[in-house]
Amino acid sequence: MPDEPPVLTAVSSSARQLFTLLRCIAFASKAHVQLSHEGLKFSVDEASVMEASAFLDKSLFTTYSFHAPPVPPPSADSDDEEATPPLTFHISLAALLETLQIFGLTDPDASRPPWARDNPYPTSTAFSNNVLGMNNLCRITYDAPGAPLSVILTEASIRTSCDLTTYQPEYTDEIPFDRQSLAFKTIMRGSWLHDAILELSSTSPEKLTMYARMVRGKPLFALSSTGTLGSARVEFNNQPPKSTLRPTAAKPDEANTPPVNLLETFQLSDPDTVLRASYKYSLIQKAARAMSVATKVSVRVDMQGVLSMQFMIEVEAAAGGGSSQVSFVDFRFVPLVDDEDEGGDEGETLMQNGEGDDSHDAF
Known part of the structure; x- marks a missing residue:
């Protein structure tokens, strides 16, 4: 229905924090994305012998809204009454990272001297965006299952919109880890x-x-x-x-x-x-x-x-x-x-x- 809200609407005051977390797991070309009321989970794996995940909690965003799509009624011959699984899809992780740093401001190491690159929180200067009052927003939307993941970056008066293709998820078993033993x-x-x-x-x-x-x-x-x-x-x-x-x-x-x-x-x-x-x-x-x-x-x-x-x-x-x-x-x-x-x-x-x-x- 056209009146239904998007499945996901998330607004961040800076793409740098998202880029920092996602770059930690950027050893694979595609990532498995899981949407929920608590946030976004990005997972990657390699040959079922290594896996990594980064969780973007909803507290990282100034605005976070998740609306699960309507669930079709179960068939008559189905006795499965369990809750529906979280909304998931695959996406190109490399394309997402390129989008998040499209303004060249999300990787502070690129413009900082070698002796200052160990500090993840550079000191603001008189020409920093937050001092000059420039608007720097990252908006992520996902309208419906099968739709592209839309990323809109705004800096000052410049606005860039990127639609990233989503793919049908390929379900793989997680590496079992017994936290109780x-x-x-x-x-x-x-x-x-x-x-x-x-x-x-x-x-x-x-x-x-x-x-x-x-x-x-x-x-x-x-x-x-x-x-x-x-x-x-x-x-x-x-x-x-x-x-x-x-x-x-x-x-x-x-x-x-x-x-x-x-x-x-x-x-x-x-x-x-x-x-x-x-x-x-x-x-x-x-x-x-x-x-x-x-x-x-x-x-x-x-x-x-x-x-x-x-x-x-x-x-x-x-x-x-x-x-x-x-x-x-x-x-x-x-x-x-x-x-x-x-x-x-x-x-x-x-x-x-x-x-x-x-x-x-x-x-």
């Missing part, structure tokens, strides 16, 4: 994990092996890799570094400063054992962009060895004013089969012999 969990800074993955890339590795254990009552988390150019290992623990100064020579401020905990949370289902799980390095590396912009990351491994990385990313709030809010990007990885190959026990031996030795700092 975890073998390991830790929370740390996303930038620290990003630096560790970057360090390990120097060996051109094919496999990334993860270890976790308790050493003298202290948590120890390690990543190791072996490639054609050698091997490398990075360890994280909460043990303070050994001071080379005598107690009488230490400054009062240094003596009262608590040690920095690299691992905010550390949980092992069995503290007396060593957790060991391996994953394809090239897949883990595809989450590097999310690591680089995340404030924190939760690393979890269930009893089947499936790895879950949940990244907490701070983006600009819909109301603006310099405030920020938290959004999440999730990755899941299927483990490699442990074939007890060469070096299979090497990492465990290193973990057992490390016993808190802080002399092998990789950064």
